[in-house]
Amino acid sequence: QLQLQESGPGLVKPSETLSLTCTVSGGSITSSSYYWGWIRQSPGKGLEWIGSMYGSGSYYYNPSLKSRVIISVDTSKNQFSLKLNFVTAADTAVYYCAAGLAFDFWGQGTMVTVSS
């Protein structure tokens, strides 16, 4: 059973870069059995797909965020990461990492506030 845990700063200043890491346990980040992704939820709002990484080394991003997002993987640490550049208050949200062929497994989520 996969377990995922997000980590990173809870407060980011406007125009700076949001950086989060998802640590995976109970399975390998290199497994082709799973897709790996990031999803966010602004306060009181719905879910928004940010991007996904596939075992083949392919990365796909939400077109509305594509110019600011990078997802990367660190196989030595069994982690994958999210970087979101030039953040504004609109990027304030709970950020989830998720995995599976559907989004079968989710982290607990981490709240990130963009504020000076």
Place this chain on the structure above:
Amino acid sequence: QSALTQPASVSGSPGQSITISCTGASSDVDNYNLVSWYQQHPGKAPKLMIYDDYKRPSGVSARFSGSKSGDTASLTISGLQAEDEADYYCCSYAGPFYVFGTGTKVTVL
């Protein structure tokens, strides 16, 4: 990529059945058999309830069922229980992207 359209709220009495619709387009719901549904209780992470339009993960109650017709997917909850009160989101693959629904609040009266 526009969000899939769901009703803002659906309610029902204990024991009743309710259905939540999820309307997309030819580029997503109607083009792939890859609609999933998630249940989210307040302050919690979403939980996968249905995948590949109608399949139920191990451990999910058989009271939850999924279906699809054209560009509209549906989630039916039978024998509604108090614990089913939550927000529900659909999600569709829209190659190579994913798009979520607007979300539906289910209230058990």
